[in-house]
Amino acid sequence: MAERLCSLPWGDDGAVAPRGVQLEFRGVTCSYDGPPVLQDITLRIAPGQLVGLVGPSGSGKTTFLKAALGLVKPVAGMVLIDGQPVGRCRALLGYVPQVETVDWSFPVTVEEVVLMGRAMALGPWPWTSRRARTEARVLLARLGLAGLERRHIRELSGGQQQRVFLARALFRQPRLLLLDEPTSGVDIRTRHEILHLLAELQAQGTTIVLSTHELNAVATHLPYLVCLNRTVIAHGPPSVVFRDEVLSRLYNAPLRVVREGDVAVVIDHPWPTTPAAAVQESPSRRSS
């Protein structure tokens, strides 16, 4: 199954895969009428890189992606794609939102969702050319979704749903693909399939940025990580950023990294070292 999913979404029929673009944050600060969610982010993601954004809930991962998409305007700094302001480069972007944000009761079939990927290019009227529909079917087949074109999106498994939205983004042939928690709520096999597929896209030259909160299951398998908690705490390959002090600072909680050969496993400590210490920390409990 994994081999089938890893087959090229484009390229093996002679088409040239699109080259990835560079994403650059230059002193970017973002806020929603309150304290900054992202503060003074300066970062450059080279063309063709596969980067994971890690950090706790509320650390600004989604805001980072939305700033890269031009959906959130920075209050300071600028986001550049190949040196151009993001607003001028939207045609190069593909976005896969969190599946939790999708309205699953909306009446759309798998094919209708994928065709949305080129909604503006295919003409605004109700019908779609046979050629575009064939292309959508080929893409779906390459993502392991053949025969599901007429199914409602709710009738699919979690992994299939995730891939439908990936297909919508890929149907546009993006040069920068941004994914918000693409592996949340899917089983281990689907997670592997999605990661293999992203690695394959990266090998073809697409720049990919994905957010994840799964350190052991996802982040450790990615070639490059950005640790984000309002500011960039650290960045580099997992072997560099997976260190006790970096992760403890990132999560504001004691975390330990255990290494077994090339694999790093993060272990958290949900309880203080001694139960007595927890009791002593609470004055009310002490008095009672």
Add this chain to the structure above:
Amino acid sequence: MPNLVEPFGYEFFTRGLLAAVLAGGLCGLVGVYVVLRHMSYIGHGLSHSIFGGAVLGYVLHLNFYLAASVWGVLSALLINETVRRRRIGADAAIGIVTTASFALGVAIISHARQFTTNFEAALFGNVLGVAREDLLVVAATAVGCGMAVFCAYKPLLFATFDPEVAEVHGVPTAWMDTLLALVLAATIVASMQVLGVTLIAAALVIPAVIARQLTHSFGRMMLLSTAIGALCGAAGIYLSYFFDVASGATVVLVAAGLFVLSGLYADLRRARRRIAQLAGPRGAPAPLD
């Protein structure tokens, strides 16, 4: 035994029937977006708001449609802007703007009692009140709104399903929202005479909800909802003639009856599918509902 073809001999009836079919179909078409965008309350509020504008226009001796349209467009844009900003609870803001506007209409009517009967039609719908001019307005609005929805089908679908990603894909979502608000205002103004402001919200919502129960495809839902709206319009006017009741009420009651039937049909279909799945592993996996 009443003569079932008798009403077709009257010009006012055929005119009213045609207007109801067009208004019902138009409400069915626009209602798809109203339901899927969770705008039912806006539809309800906007229809009440327009009533205030229509009454004010009457007092100022302005053309009914002109006054209602200007008021409707202003209300729609105001509501749209309120919803986009989201800071002041949108539902509360809509409630205030539209109910205040409706109250203005009621206040003017109660002060100058002589035109109460005329406005009963605007409140509850009256097939007898459909003049040649009204029919032309409904027809023109139906063609105009139909064209607008047709020519912006894909961007409207994307902006309705997933506005944020639609924006990334270059869909002018703010323009789509404005277009829909204008289409909704025009639909309500044009349907007021046949359906009545107090009942338009149901004519907008019910056909779309019935269609949703019958299909999973957006395109098919649009066609079905339009057809169901037109059918309810026709059946409602026909029954309104025989039972001598307000046309808006019969149109909505027919729609509500169809809704009950479609709900039963959807339940039956779901049960049959479950039984088929339990009987054998072949075929499609179970839907996750």
